[in-house]
Amino acid sequence: MSKTDWPLYEVFIRARSGLSHRHFGSIHAADETMALDHARDLYTRRNEGVSIWVVKSTEIVASDPADSDSLFEPAADKIYRHPTFYKIPDDVENI
Amino acid sequence: MYTQGLDQKQKKSAADPADTPGRLAAFQARIDADEKIEPKDWMPSGYRKTLIRQMSQHAHSEIVGMLPEGNWITRAPTLRRKAILLAKVQDEAGHGLYIYGATETLGVSRDNLVADLLSGKAKYSSIFNYPTISWADIGTIGWLVDGAAIMNQIPLCRCSYGPYARAMVRVCKEESFHQRQGYEIMLELCRGTDEQKRMAQGALDRWWWPSLMMFGPSDKTSEHSAQSMAWKIKRISNDELRQKFVDVTVPQAEYLGLKMPDEDLVFDQKTGHYRFGEIDWEEFWEVLKGNGKCNRERLEARNSAHDKGRWVREAASAYAEKQAARDAA
Amino acid sequence: MTKEQALITYATRMGDNAIVMAQRLSEWVGHGPELEEEMAMANFALDYVGQARMFFSYAGELDGNGRNEDEICFLRDGWDYGNVLLLEQPNGDFGETIARLVLFETFYSLQLEALASSPARKLAEIAACAIRESTYHIRHASHWLIRLGDGTDESHRRVQHAIDRLWTYTGELFEADQVDRIMQAEWEGPDLTALREQWHRQIDALLSKATLQKPADGWMDSGGKQGHHSEHLGYILAEMQSLQRTYPGANW
Numbered sequence: 266m267s268k269t270d271w272p273l274y275e276v277f278i279r280a281r282s283g284l285s286h287r288h289f290g291s292i293h294a295a296d297e298t299m300a301l302d303h304a305r306d307l308y309t310r311r312n313e314g315v316s317i318w319v320v321k322s323t324e325i326v327a328s329d330p331a332d333s334d335s336l337f338e339p340a341a342d343k344i345y346r347h348p349t350f351y352k353i354p355d356d357v358e359n360i
Numbered sequence: 361m362y363t364q365g366l367d368q369k370q371k372k373s374a375a376d377p378a379d380t381p382g383r384l385a386a387f388q389a390r391i392d393a394d395e396k397i398e399p400k401d402w403m404p405s406g407y408r409k410t411l412i413r414q415m416s417q418h419a420h421s422e423i424v425g426m427l428p429e430g431n432w433i434t435r436a437p438t439l440r441r442k443a444i445l446l447a448k449v450q451d452e453a454g455h456g457l458y459i460y461g462a463t464e465t466l467g468v469s470r471d472n473l474v475a476d477l478l479s480g481k482a483k484y485s486s487i488f489n490y491p492t493i494s495w496a497d498i499g500t501i502g503w504l505v506d507g508a509a510i511m512n513q514i515p516l517c518r519c520s521y522g523p524y525a526r527a528m529v530r531v532c533k534e535e536s537f538h539q540r541q542g543y544e545i546m547l548e549l550c551r552g553t554d555e556q557k558r559m560a561q562g563a564l565d566r567w568w569w570p571s572l573m574m575f576g577p578s579d580k581t582s583e584h585s586a587q588s589m590a591w592k593i594k595r596i597s598n599d600e601l602r603q604k605f606v607d608v609t610v611p612q613a614e615y616l617g618l619k620m621p622d623e624d625l626v627f628d629q630k631t632g633h634y635r636f637g638e639i640d641w642e643e644f645w646e647v648l649k650g651n652g653k654c655n656r657e658r659l660e661a662r663n664s665a666h667d668k669g670r671w672v673r674e675a676a677s678a679y680a681e682k683q684a685a686r687d688a689a
Numbered sequence: 690m691t692k693e694q695a696l697i698t699y700a701t702r703m704g705d706n707a708i709v710m711a712q713r714l715s716e717w718v719g720h721g722p723e724l725e726e727e728m729a730m731a732n733f734a735l736d737y738v739g740q741a742r743m744f745f746s747y748a749g750e751l752d753g754n755g756r757n758e759d760e761i762c763f764l765r766d767g768w769d770y771g772n773v774l775l776l777e778q779p780n781g782d783f784g785e786t787i788a789r790l791v792l793f794e795t796f797y798s799l800q801l802e803a804l805a806s807s808p809a810r811k812l813a814e815i816a817a818c819a820i821r822e823s824t825y826h827i828r829h830a831s832h833w834l835i836r837l838g839d840g841t842d843e844s845h846r847r848v849q850h851a852i853d854r855l856w857t858y859t860g861e862l863f864e865a866d867q868v869d870r871i872m873q874a875e876w877e878g879p880d881l882t883a884l885r886e887q888w889h890r891q892i893d894a895l896l897s898k899a900t901l902q903k904p905a906d907g908w909m910d911s912g913g914k915q916g917h918h919s920e921h922l923g924y925i926l927a928e929m930q931s932l933q934r935t936y937p938g939a940n941w
Binding site for chain 1 (some may be wrong): 399450451454461469676678679680683
Binding site (some may be wrong): 365423426429437439441453454460520551555607661664669671672678680 | 708718720723725726728734736739758822835836840843938941
């Protein structure tokens with residue numbers, strides 16, 4: 266990182282109360298306050314949010330796509346976790 | 361937008377040994393199944409390179425594009441127009457930032473991309489090397505240049521690379537007002553005084569052909585189109601998009617009472633399309649090479665901003681370091 | 690001067706401040722030290738254009754001559770402009786622009802706060818709306834002043850120089866003339882003497898956080914409010930008004 270390279274931050278925005286924060290994109294900033302300002306200026310020009318989170322991109326721990334099969338495939342065949350797996354006669358109510 | 365014209369410049373590079381036939385086939389299968397490719401997924405090095413080049417050119421174009429329009433912010437004729445133009449130019453900065461951000465997910469840093477722009481190594485859309493010399497140019501840029509851009513960008517919303525596609529969705533949504541405000545400026549001028557009408561016609565005369573050039577060289581000469589189409593980075597050919605643009609724009613000019621600067625322009629009843637004259641490709645290549653009216657000024661302006669801002673960026677980094685040290689103590 | 694006349698002049702001056710600041714900030718678009726900061730400057734400029742429109746429209750309504758926001762903005766010459774001198778000064782470097790923002794906005798937000806409870810209802814509404822924007826401007830600019838003041842030796846030197854240079858224009862902010870006095874007496878406008886103290890307290894705190902020295906109150910330049918401007922305003926207006934002046938009566 267050169268002296269003028271500002272680190273990258275990921276931006277998460279809550280569109281309105283009742284919703285969770287969603288990833289919007291990234292911005293560069295020298296410090297956290299600036300990161301919030303830049304996120305506000307860039308991502309909420311059209312009333313897109315009521316709350317902003319910023320986090321340094323390097324702080325995010327991500328799963329490796331190479332592990333996807335072992336991480337996510339095992340869940341695919343456990344269909345008994347889903348309610349539609351169970352056959353209940355139509356005339357049984359409230360279940 | 362602003363990228364198709366430039367995608368034939370890539371030199372053939374040696375094949376990457378990691379691009380094994382098996383991987384390439386699996387990758388192509390994902391593309392063919394309309395799956396989105398995400399940053400950490402494996403991708404052929406050519407796919408990554410093509411994207412980096414196209415996306416960074418796109419981002420650079422948004423940023424350089426701020427200059428010709430920014431040229432009129434302080435001179436906008438009414439406060440309403442001033443506010444609209446400011447908001448629009450600010451959007452361009454935002455779009456540049458969205459796209460730089462998406463490009464960074466491919467493992468390049470914005471600083472390096474910007475350095476390539478400033479050194480003249482990277483390209484940006486030639487359209488911004490034309491000067492804005494009257495207020496009607498601002499109307500025309502919105503109407504024609506943004507109109508061409510939207511036509512280019514809508515298919516990019518379905519681009520196979522997830523971050524680019526998502527950035528384009530946001531860009532398209534935000535840009536929908538850009539073209540309309542431009543056409544509104546033209547409407548007002550064309551309903552106005554003789555001098556205003558002259559201003560409008562003059563702007564159309566200067567911007568029409570460069571707008572057509574924005575779609576890039578003819579399909580006959582654009583080498584990389586086939587690969588980009590197969591990878592679903594590009595989804596519609598240059599000539600197809602250009603034709604579509606002409607077809608929708610000519611009636612809009614007629615509505616304004618303006619005359620297209622093309623003697624060969626004629627509606628072909630049989631095909632249902634307009635036939636138009638030969639584009640001056642020599643001018644296109646010259647401007648691309650750096651020989652346009654504003655090439656030097658545009659790059660000088662960005663370089664000057666970058667150089668004059670260095671002490672500011674350094675100060676912010678130094679302060680952040682000091683703060684971090686204080687927090688740690 | 691009647692209290693109605695004072696209100697019209699006052700609202701026009703507020704609009705003049707806003708539009709002159711917007712013109713200056715707009716000059717940064719395409720030329721900022723970092724893209725994100727160009728966005729921020731454009732944002733501020735946009736806020737100010739919006740405020741200018743509200744103040745001018747209000748002044749036009751009060752005055753009853755049927756002048757709209759554009760006629761007030763584009764068809765008056767410098768001697769009828771009542772912006773303070775601080776705002777028409779050239780941008781200088783980024784540090785000077787930030788310094789000006791901090792000095793002015795700290796005053797402006799206090800002024801707006803006072804006006805928000807004015808019996809001139811529309812003026813109070815505009816003020817209440819502008820306060821929200823001003824609060825964010827101060828936040829952003831103050832952080833920058835601290836970063837630059839407490840950043841590198843160069844940035845410290847530059848921003849200290851900017852504060853020193855601009856200081857001579859800060860006296861005018863608190864110099865009450867007849868319009869200000871009528872505003873205070875009749876429309877619950879700000880008490881500029883009290884406001885000056887608050888301003889100094891806030892600026893002191895900020896300068897010390899930014900490790901900057903407060904300049905001594907030497908000779909203070911003034912006259913902007915009464916239309917006695919520096920040479921810079923003429924160029925701002927020449928640029929801004931060129932289309933309206935070249936094509937009189939045209940619609941845009």
